Amino acid sequence: MSDTALGANPDPHASADDPHRRDFIHIATVAAAAGAVVSLAWPFIDQMNPAGDTLAMAEIEFDLTKVQEGQQVVVKWRGKPLFVRYRTPKEIAEAVHDDHADLRDPATDESRHKPGKPQWLILIGTCTHLGCVPTFGGGDYGGWFCPCHGSVYDTSGRIRKGPAPKNLAVPDYNFLSDTKIKVG
The missing domain is CATH 2.102.10.10 (Rieske [2Fe-2S] iron-sulphur domain)
Structure with a gap:
């Protein structure tokens, strides 16, 4: 019997083992972490600029x-x-x-x-x-x-x-x- 006959979902993106889905999650996590690091580091970098006077x-x-x-x-x-x-x-x-x-x-x-x-x-x-x-x-x-x-x-x-x-x-x-x- 085929997988479709047993009720399996033919959509490849619906599978929990889809490697593309994990890649997206990793990329999103790294991007969020990079944004957090930049937002935390910016005040320290900005204070190194010369003073107004x-x-x-x-x-x-x-x-x-x-x-x-x-x-x-x-x-x-x-x-x-x-x-x-x-x-x-x-x-x-x-x-x-x-x-x-x-x-x-x-x-x-x-x-x-x-x-x-x-x-x-x-x-x-x-x-x-x-x-x-x-x-x-x-x-x-x-x-x-x-x-x-x-x-x-x-x-x-x-x-x-x-x-x-x-x-x-x-x-x-x-x-x-x-x-x-x-x-x-």
């Missing part, structure tokens, strides 16, 4: 009309001093003249400012030796001098003498207009 310091805008030719303004950015210098034609000429000098960290003056704006030099104002803040106008090259250990930078912020291994860093910045920059 830190994000607020990530970018700053600065009005360049506050700086006169030959002057430097120091602005605080990400907890560090930021030098905004309006260079004179003489300072620019000295920097360009020294492009081919024997430099510890070679860089042209053109690579340290935005195209068409050589008068504006924006630098992170911490010495690359130990993080001191150099002062402008000291040293042999007319640029910055770090009084702590004697590092000397030229008018383009390139290291010329002393223990500092690198040039003063140039941050990521853009001109929003002819008189306004955005740093960060």
Whole structure:
């Protein structure tokens, strides 16, 4: 006699021993467990994001009309001093003249400012030796001098003498207009 004659169900999905049914249950269980793990872990991951006050310091805008030719303004950015210098034609000429000098960290003056704006030099104002803040106008090259250990930078912020291994860093910045920059 056949199974259908004895009253067996011909539908293969109705069987308790159906392997496809067990696969679905396993997949659903794993998906639910993964969702539970993510929902439990998210608060711990989210708390690692920077605080709102830190994000607020990530970018700053600065009005360049506050700086006169030959002057430097120091602005605080990400907890560090930021030098905004309006260079004179003489300072620019000295920097360009020294492009081919024997430099510890070679860089042209053109690579340290935005195209068409050589008068504006924006630098992170911490010495690359130990993080001191150099002062402008000291040293042999007319640029910055770090009084702590004697590092000397030229008018383009390139290291010329002393223990500092690198040039003063140039941050990521853009001109929003002819008189306004955005740093960060």
